Amino acid sequence: MPLRATHRDAGQSTVVDLSGKITLGEGSALLRTTVRGLLDDKRTNIVLNLADVDYIDSSGIGELVSAYTTVKGRGGELKLLHLTKKVHDLLQLTKLYTVFDVYTEESAALNSFQ
Amino acid sequence: MGTDPKHIEITLETQVESVNLAEEMCIRVAEAAGFGEDDCYKIGMSVREGVINAFHYGNQERPEKKIHLAVDLTREKMIIHVLDEGSGFTLANVPDPLAEENLLSTSGRGIFLMRAFMDEFDVVPGRTGGAEIVMAKKLPLQDNQGTNGQGGQGASPHQGA
Numbered sequence: 001m002p003l004r005a006t007h008r009d010a011g012q013s014t015v016v017d018l019s020g021k022i023t024l025g026e027g028s029a030l031l032r033t034t035v036r037g038l039l040d041d042k043r044t045n046i047v048l049n050l051a052d053v054d055y056i057d058s059s060g061i062g063e064l065v066s067a068y069t070t071v072k073g074r075g076g077e078l079k080l081l082h083l084t085k086k087v088h089d090l091l092q093l094t095k096l097y098t099v100f101d102v103y104t105e106e107s108a109a110l111n112s113f114q
Numbered sequence: 115m116g117t118d119p120k121h122i123e124i125t126l127e128t129q130v131e132s133v134n135l136a137e138e139m140c141i142r143v144a145e146a147a148g149f150g151e152d153d154c155y156k157i158g159m160s161v162r163e164g165v166i167n168a169f170h171y172g173n174q175e176r177p178e179k180k181i182h183l184a185v186d187l188t189r190e191k192m193i194i195h196v197l198d199e200g201s202g203f204t205l206a207n208v209p210d211p212l213a214e215e216n217l218l219s220t221s222g223r224g225i226f227l228m229r230a231f232m233d234e235f236d237v238v239p240g241r242t243g244g245a246e247i248v249m250a251k252k253l254p255l256q257d258n259q260g261t262n263g264q265g266g267q268g269a270s271p272h273q274g275a
């Protein structure tokens with residue numbers, strides 16, 4: 001299933017609901033344009049809700065890292081929410097689980113922004 | 115459960131769509147060979163990463179170049195070959211994506227994932243002059259008490275790469 005992305009504001013923060021696959025091609029590109037679009041709109045506190053992302057490849061992992069560093073470079077923060085088992089295991093395997101700020105509750109993710 | 119050796123070979127275009135095509139084909143072969151869901155996921159992901167590697171690094175996304183995918187199904191394992199038409203590379207020169215200085219790199223995890231997900235993995239010089247990824251997954255242990263009369267032959271001894 002191709003990636004779909006919608007976003008909603010939660011105060012000063014934005015939650016991006018993603019569903020489908022983050023893989024080489026359109027999936028990675030959509031994640032990139034969504035995050036860049038939010039940054040252009042000065043929405044720099046971003047939560048990526050990955051509850052419905054059931055598959056991610058190395059390109060998708062790279063895109064998550066790129067989003068993380070880009071947001072940080074603009075003075076914002078990027079959090080990950082609701083990892084599926086496959087995504088969780090891949091982030092563990094690649095040692096990125098400790099790099100990303102990961103949450104299981106949306107309220108906790110939103111409250112974590114400084 | 116197939117026990118006769120099988121060989122499948124296809125030539126793929128250097129385009130993004132080839133990645134999905136290769137993954138789907140190999141998952142079907144793996145399912146037919148009796149691999150479980152988790153192994154099929156790992157085989158599919160490894161094929162995906164191998165073809166991405168050929169598409170991006172080997173063939174440098176040049177459409178006139180091809181990607182050659184071959185699958186061998188033996189009694190013991192499923193062996194996958196991904197050959198590109200690039201200039202080849204040496205495994206030892208691939209940076210470790212788990213090294214502190216590479217953790218935030220946006221690329222370079224494909225080889226690592228293939229190594230993690232497959233039982234055997236190597237890169238050799240290919241006949242095209244490019245790199246040939248060769249990786250294998252051992253077939254799941256078969257139920258030798260099976261009722262199809264092939265159980266005895268399916269009980270292969272463990273053997274090294």
